[in-house]
Amino acid sequence: MSFIFGSSRDIKCVYNPGNNQAEQNYDGSIKTFGVDIGYQKSGVMVWGVIAPTNNLGAGALAGDYVGATATVALGLGVGANALVGGYKDSIALQPFSVQGMEGLNVAGGIGALTLKAAP
Helix, strand or coil: CEECCEEEEEEEEEECCCCCCCCEEEEEEEEEEEEEEEEEEEEEEECCEECCCCCCCCCCCCEEEEEEEEEEEEEEEEEEEEEEECHHHCEEECCCCEEEEEEEEEEEEEEEEEEEECC
């Protein structure tokens, strides 16, 4: 459930670095500050990772990210996010993520994402 001034959701993330490297798991939360009206039943986000190296060590994505966010859902919906942060603000989560969700929701404003390495 979200409100006109913002929302907060717990998330679980899996980072697949490719190149036969092991997947990394993260827990975290995503918060929206701005207009966020409605509810979401479930959702999936897919982000590309842009970093100063293609060999990120385990837990390298842990940290705080911030940027612009917008979503619209009427039954099924889509969204876009532009988030920058992580280690010394050197990691960008793909400028426009693809987000699929179920619910009735309209949101726009500033998004804040916090990721912590999960066991």
